[in-house]
Structures are given as structure tokens and as C-alpha cells.
Amino acid sequence: MSVSTPAEREELNQLLHQTAREDQKAFAELYKRTSSKLFGVCLRMLRDRSEAEEVLQETYTTVWRRAASFDAARASAITWLVTLSRNKAIDRLRQHREEQLDDPFKLDALVDDQPSPAAGAETSQEYQRLERCLDELEPQQQSSVREAFFTGATYNELATRCEVPLGTMKSWIRRSLMQLRTCLDS
Amino acid sequence: MNTPADDGHHNLRYAEYVLGVLDADARAEVAHEMRSSGEAATAVALWQRRLQPLTEEIAEVAPAPYVWARIHEALQLDVPSRAKPRQRLWDNLALWHWLGLGASAVAVALLVVVTLPRLAPTPSPTTAAVAYMASTIKQDNGTTGWTATMDLQHARMVVVPAAPAALAQGRAPELWLIPAGQKPISVGMISRDQPTTLALAPALLAQLGPTAALAVSVEPPGGSPTGQPTGPVIAKGAIGAAPDAHGNKVAFVDDSHAERTRA
Numbered sequence: 001m002s003v004s005t006p007a008e009r010e011e012l013n014q015l016l017h018q019t020a021r022e023d024q025k026a027f028a029e030l031y032k033r034t035s036s037k038l039f040g041v042c043l044r045m046l047r048d049r050s051e052a053e054e055v056l057q058e059t060y061t062t063v064w065r066r067a068a069s070f071d072a073a074r075a076s077a078i079t080w081l082v083t084l085s086r087n088k089a090i091d092r093l094r095q096h097r098e099e100q101l102d103d104p105f106k107l108d109a110l111v112d113d114q115p116s117p118a119a120g121a122e123t124s125q126e127y128q129r130l131e132r133c134l135d136e137l138e139p140q141q142q143s144s145v146r147e148a149f150f151t152g153a154t155y156n157e158l159a160t161r162c163e164v165p166l167g168t169m170k171s172w173i174r175r176s177l178m179q180l181r182t183c184l185d186s
Numbered sequence: 187m188n189t190p191a192d193d194g195h196h197n198l199r200y201a202e203y204v205l206g207v208l209d210a211d212a213r214a215e216v217a218h219e220m221r222s223s224g225e226a227a228t229a230v231a232l233w234q235r236r237l238q239p240l241t242e243e244i245a246e247v248a249p250a251p252y253v254w255a256r257i258h259e260a261l262q263l264d265v266p267s268r269a270k271p272r273q274r275l276w277d278n279l280a281l282w283h284w285l286g287l288g289a290s291a292v293a294v295a296l297l298v299v300v301t302l303p304r305l306a307p308t309p310s311p312t313t314a315a316v317a318y319m320a321s322t323i324k325q326d327n328g329t330t331g332w333t334a335t336m337d338l339q340h341a342r343m344v345v346v347p348a349a350p351a352a353l354a355q356g357r358a359p360e361l362w363l364i365p366a367g368q369k370p371i372s373v374g375m376i377s378r379d380q381p382t383t384l385a386l387a388p389a390l391l392a393q394l395g396p397t398a399a400l401a402v403s404v405e406p407p408g409g410s411p412t413g414q415p416t417g418p419v420i421a422k423g424a425i426g427a428a429p430d431a432h433g434n435k436v437a438f439v440d441d442s443h444a445e446r447t448r449a
Contacts, residue, residue: 036246
């Protein structure tokens, strides 16, 4: 699935609108086109295949039931879907945080070493812009923001992983977020 | 457009929410705020738009086909759970349902399938290259819950409900293959009110035989989270060769010995 072209995004929006009207074929098509992306997201955050499968299942059952709350003016369908899966994955992580700490080798075994961005995929202008802005951050702060986004770790967990005081981690992240906003919105 | 001086710290909570660094309580607070305030929801949406392009770095990974089957089952959708294969007698689920009184009835029908071409005026060379097995999956009270018929050639099993007992709300039946002396292997989720066609993976196919049994356990709608039965076993059945109309066993017919023989 590539969702970087406006036409493809629009198609997904349509499919989600049809899903809201209980069109099962549209829902099946939506799953076909987006589940690999969402599963990649879940797997990356949860690092466990069967948990990622459960969260993926929860995500799409919620999609079916709550598709009517999708508002294309606010976000594209793919953004809405990825958000939903990330939120569910984060909720899952918060439920049993202590068990998830933290074996980097397990992740390597699950997800192929991937160059960034995802191999072969064309990246969107939004992505390229975000990358440019991330590159302006201090290296340590940039990697904290990435780690936070991709693993769903709390401030506490990030501080432990990076071996810095909690206050330091908070100010790194907050400063980065403000800098990113300024850079992205300019 | 942005005024960090006045909205700075407060607005950052929405950013932190989207980034995913808040703990459970703080997340719940923001989620609550989003529901009650359009302004908060907009601020969160704006941050999603800013940060979410990062997910383009994440490689796509195709989920296993059973995930869609579980979603399908959990939502009780009507559309076929996979692309509809060509219609053959085997695919005619209505027929199996009609026949779904017990394994012997199904087996009789199978015999017709196996023997029919012999009666046909033009003999077909592939006629007998079919092997079927059947199982009557009985509940503790002795009534038949489901019948299962296995088509070895096409690596498929059709599970037809006969009179399965009701399950508690939010529970679903899962079918297991239990090879003699081994741990159960999940075959898949089955339905209480309509026939289910299940693909048989090679590992499963290899274990099918008269020493193996089928069992149904009660599980969460998505299937056992552990890969082994977690709920009570409510029905069991031995696997046998499909018996013929006289109750005699029919040898498994495959390409190597393509004759029907009486035991």
C-alpha cells in the first residue's frame, strides 16, 4: 500500500465513508489496503506478534463501529486509522508496562533492518518536511523524539533507557516539540 | 500562526499525547478533554498531522490471514472472508448444511461425489483421486455439536453446526486438532450458526488421520490468546475415513491406490 498520492488518500477516505454506512465490501477493501501498514505500526510498538494481532483486530473492529466519527476535514483516513492503532497499542503498553522493558534484540528479530524511510516507498512532502525539521534538533533530542514516537514509551521509560534524569528527558522532548512546531508551521 | 509564548506549555500536552509519552492517567485526561472540547480535539489533530508522517518509516508487514477471519467473525459480517473460489460441489455450503445431520449423512454424500463419475457414461481419469475424512464432534450430553468433513486433496475442512449448545456472551468456539499424544493445534474459529470452511495448513494436513481427534473449546472471540485451549472443551470427535452407505469403512483414496475397497 502506498498512500502518498492525493488520489490514493481520497480513495481511502471514500472507503472509510462507505464503511461508516456499513458497506462490508468497502470495509474489506479498506482492510486489504491498510492492514499491512497498521500491523507494521503495532508490531513496531508492541514487539510481539500475537499482541500486535490482537491490537490490529481491536483496531478494525473499532473502525467498523466508529467509522461514522471519521471527519475528513480534520484528518485523512490513513491518519485516522494509524492514530487509532497507535492509541490502542499505547493503551496496551500502559496496561503492562513493566513486562515490556525492554529487549532491543527482540525488536531486531521481529522487524527487518530497515533503512529509513521504508525501503522503496516514495515519501510524502509532509514526511520530507518533518525530516528536515527533525534534522535541526540536537542529535540526542532527535533520537529521543523518534524513540518516543516509535515505541510509545513514557517519559519515565525514556529517561531510564537514555540514562538521564526524568527532568532532563522532559525538557529535551518539550523543547524539541516546540522547535518542531515552529519549524513545521513556518 | 503559532504563539509559543501564550499557548506554549498547555498546548504541549496535546503534542505529548500524540507523541505517546504521557502515562495512562494523563492520556485519559487528554482523551476526556478531546471529547468535551472541540478546541482540544483540533489541537490534537494538528499535532497528529505534524508528527504522523514519521510512520512512513515503518515497514509494512502483512498480518496473517486469520486476523481478518477473526475480525470477520467478531463483527459477524456477511461478506465472504476470502475471495470466493470457483463453485464446485465441495463449495456448496448450503448442501453441506442441508446434510449437516451427522457425519454419516455427509459421508454418504461424499461417496456419491467419489463414485458418481463411475456411473457417468464418459469415464474421467481423475475421478477417484479424492480423499475425504469425517468427524462427528459430539458434546458431553451426547448430541452432535458439529460435523467436520475434510477434503485432503484440496486441503480444506468444512465444519457444519448441527445442534451446538449456546455459549456465554462474548465467547466463541475454536476448533482444535489433537494428534495422538500431542498438544492441540488450532484449526480455526468456527461458527455456531453457519458452516465454516477452513484451509488446512500442510502441518495440520500431515496430522490428520484415524489416531487424531477434533475438539472444540470455548475461547474469546479472537481465538485463544495463548495458542492452546484456555476455556473448557465442549465437544470432541474421532476422525475416521468417511463410512459408506452400509456403515463400512472406505479406504482413503488417493492418487496411488485409486480404488474404493471395503474394509
